[in-house]
Amino acid sequence: MGVRKDLKRAKQRADLASRTEVELVRDEHGTVREARTAPMAARPTTGSAADLPFTNAAEAPDAVLLRRKEQGTWRPVTAAAFAREVTAVAKGLIAAGLEPGGRVAVMSRTRYEWTVLDFAIWAAGGQTVPIYATSSAEQIEWIVRDSGTRFVVTETAENADTVATGTAGHEQPPRTWRLDAGAMAELTALGRDLPDEEVTKRRTALTPDTIATVCYTSGTTGKPKGCVLTHANLHAEAANTVELLHPIFKEVTRQVASTLLFLPLAHILGRTLQIACLMARIEIGHCPSIKPDELRPAFKEFRPTFLVGVPYLFEKIHDTGRATAEKIGRGASFDRADRIGVRFGEAYLNRFLDTGKGPAPTLYAAWALYDLLVYRRIRKELGGRMRYAISGGSPLDRNLNLFFYAAGIIVYEGYGLTETSAAATIVPPLKPRPGTVGLPVPGTAIRIADDGEVLIKGGIVFGAYWNNPAATDAVLQDDWFATGDLGSLDQDGYLTITGRKKDILVTSGGKNVSPAVLEDRLRSRSPVGQCLVVGDNRPFVAALITLDPEAIAHWLSVRRLPADTPLSEVARDPRIRADVQKAVDYANEAVSRAESIRAFTLVEGEFTEENGLLTPSLKVKRHAVRAVYGDEIEALYTKRSR
Numbered sequence: 001m002g003v004r005k006d007l008k009r010a011k012q013r014a015d016l017a018s019r020t021e022v023e024l025v026r027d028e029h030g031t032v033r034e035a036r037t038a039p040m041a042a043r044p045t046t047g048s049a050a051d052l053p054f055t056n057a058a059e060a061p062d063a064v065l066l067r068r069k070e071q072g073t074w075r076p077v078t079a080a081a082f083a084r085e086v087t088a089v090a091k092g093l094i095a096a097g098l099e100p101g102g103r104v105a106v107m108s109r110t111r112y113e114w115t116v117l118d119f120a121i122w123a124a125g126g127q128t129v130p131i132y133a134t135s136s137a138e139q140i141e142w143i144v145r146d147s148g149t150r151f152v153v154t155e156t157a158e159n160a161d162t163v164a165t166g167t168a169g170h171e172q173p174p175r176t177w178r179l180d181a182g183a184m185a186e187l188t189a190l191g192r193d194l195p196d197e198e199v200t201k202r203r204t205a206l207t208p209d210t211i212a213t214v215c216y217t218s219g220t221t222g223k224p225k226g227c228v229l230t231h232a233n234l235h236a237e238a239a240n241t242v243e244l245l246h247p248i249f250k251e252v253t254r255q256v257a258s259t260l261l262f263l264p265l266a267h268i269l270g271r272t273l274q275i276a277c278l279m280a281r282i283e284i285g286h287c288p289s290i291k292p293d294e295l296r297p298a299f300k301e302f303r304p305t306f307l308v309g310v311p312y313l314f315e316k317i318h319d320t321g322r323a324t325a326e327k328i329g330r331g332a333s334f335d336r337a338d339r340i341g342v343r344f345g346e347a348y349l350n351r352f353l354d355t356g357k358g359p360a361p362t363l364y365a366a367w368a369l370y371d372l373l374v375y376r377r378i379r380k381e382l383g384g385r386m387r388y389a390i391s392g393g394s395p396l397d398r399n400l401n402l403f404f405y406a407a408g409i410i411v412y413e414g415y416g417l418t419e420t421s422a423a424a425t426i427v428p429p430l431k432p433r434p435g436t437v438g439l440p441v442p443g444t445a446i447r448i449a450d451d452g453e454v455l456i457k458g459g460i461v462f463g464a465y466w467n468n469p470a471a472t473d474a475v476l477q478d479d480w481f482a483t484g485d486l487g488s489l490d491q492d493g494y495l496t497i498t499g500r501k502k503d504i505l506v507t508s509g510g511k512n513v514s515p516a517v518l519e520d521r522l523r524s525r526s527p528v529g530q531c532l533v534v535g536d537n538r539p540f541v542a543a544l545i546t547l548d549p550e551a552i553a554h555w556l557s558v559r560r561l562p563a564d565t566p567l568s569e570v571a572r573d574p575r576i577r578a579d580v581q582k583a584v585d586y587a588n589e590a591v592s593r594a595e596s597i598r599a600f601t602l603v604e605g606e607f608t609e610e611n612g613l614l615t616p617s618l619k620v621k622r623h624a625v626r627a628v629y630g631d632e633i634e635a636l637y638t639k640r641s642r
Helices: 002-011 049-059 079-096 112-123 137-147 157-166 183-190 196-204 231-253 268-280 292-302 311-327 331-352 361-381 398-406 469-475 515-523 549-558 567-572 574-588 622-628 630-641
Strands: 022-026 032-037 064-070 073-078 103-107 127-131 151-154 175-178 211-216 226-230 258-261 283-286 306-309 388-391 410-417 422-426 444-448 453-458 480-489 495-500 528-534 541-547 597-602
Touching: 032 480, 049 079, 049 112, 049 196, 049 231, 049 268, 064 079, 064 112, 073 079, 079 112, 079 183, 079 196, 103 112, 103 137, 103 157, 112 127, 112 183, 112 196, 112 268, 112 283, 127 137, 137 157, 137 211, 137 226, 151 157, 157 175, 175 183, 211 231, 211 268, 226 231, 231 268, 231 422, 258 268, 258 292, 258 306, 268 283, 268 422, 292 311, 292 361, 306 311, 311 331, 311 361, 311 388, 311 398, 311 515, 311 549, 331 361, 331 398, 361 398, 398 410, 422 444, 444 480, 469 480, 495 515, 515 528, 515 541, 515 574, 528 622, 541 549, 541 567, 541 574, 541 630, 549 567, 549 574, 567 574, 574 597, 597 630, 622 630
Parallel strands: 064 283, 103 127, 103 151, 127 211, 151 175, 258 283, 306 388, 388 410, 541 597
Antiparallel strands: 022 032, 032 444, 064 073, 211 226, 410 422, 444 453, 453 480, 480 495, 528 541
């Protein structure tokens, strides 16, 4: 198993392991209240992220930095070619009237052109305003008007129509180009007569403190707020994570790193990931979908060595593995492989961390058997070369993390927000601790307030919300950013997130309940799709649960039931309710009885972006779900009170 060899080799590299030093601050009771790490990359005194393509072109012109899929083939893009394309598009934007400090919105799924545009906007002296491809006309109206954006690049005709509808009432609607209608060629032609020196002049005028991007939070409630991030913010995030991770991934695995970027580039994590990759000259490919069924063939084609994803992806890969095993009559075998994997992962990590003896010979033998039967299939699904993954967005179920470890893939968790330029913490490569979101990113401090709120300080923290000083003052005090998340630091400074401050439920019996712990575990078990835990001012905790369509299709197929069986009929089947009850029981294992889910209801439909119940970053819009399913919530408590 490659991962075990990596860790064994890493054990011999004490110099790599000792790079992550944490300073801890304890209170009078010995509880860790603050963890700090020193920066690994110095704050730049000149320049900006816009320089990256040109630095790469000057130092390594023939290096392959990206691979672009054209007509079914992944074609290499060298550093020199990428810099030329960035220059050509930047000249087009300048010719179109983009002034230094002007804003350009990009509304597109993740694709190669997004990356070109981001660096071209910066090279032209502009600021990028990302817009999710699924945004509504109302959301676009607000973002364009609030940011003062004058130019928009969309992907499709539908996107362009939505922009036109949203900005129709503006005094000066933005000029719009479409990627699928030749936007890049049009911009290139527009700037053809402009000298390259104009781009150089604009680019070299930028400083670390220049605004790079205004990123609007996807927001579960209210209008999105524009987070102002500077080039120094982006550098602090990208450079420090590169210095932390890349030497280890490169020296320990002996692989040439590459990744498939599929996270929405409207999300700050995708943006900083591409900056970090260009900084470290790690090959990037792009995939426009985050749907597992569309990602799997892309993984097999591109064969990345690592990926950055969200828990949903890992949950679906696990569920698909089980579904495949069931189809060939090996469902019980997969379940045993799951249990063995968790036990093996736990035991092996304990030995690596010098906290246990490691797997017993019988456990090793069981792991070897299931590596042949199950785990290698998981690796194959991810392209066959993947050894590492980073998961963020919400907590990853600890047992699921250990399962992937047994399958040969170490999943490192991280935590951050748009306001922190993406990751504020990450599990260090040579000090894994499943169940936590890691230590502060180098140059960052994490503090736990008296009420349990997580506070963050460092070069990654944003400076203001655009045009919103009141909101800025509410979350920034003495350079500490109040995240709104609740968490704790263990004795070594590892952070665990327990929920959102505003989401805490208080039952009528006075018990405080964090729904995130229950929801994260529920979603990790098939056939659960999405869920919402309720119970505020109620006598007990309950849950609304949707059924995952793929899981239900598989469930029907295995039982030779009609594929078009109505979901309402499936939901009444005692067998499916028994499967959901197992997921509920698993979730309840993490909490006390007073916090446990006592009742659940299966609701028809899904929580999606399209119906307004999920944000683009796949977070549940709690208020919206409660409004849509108000009758079902009332019925949960009415039935139990009879």
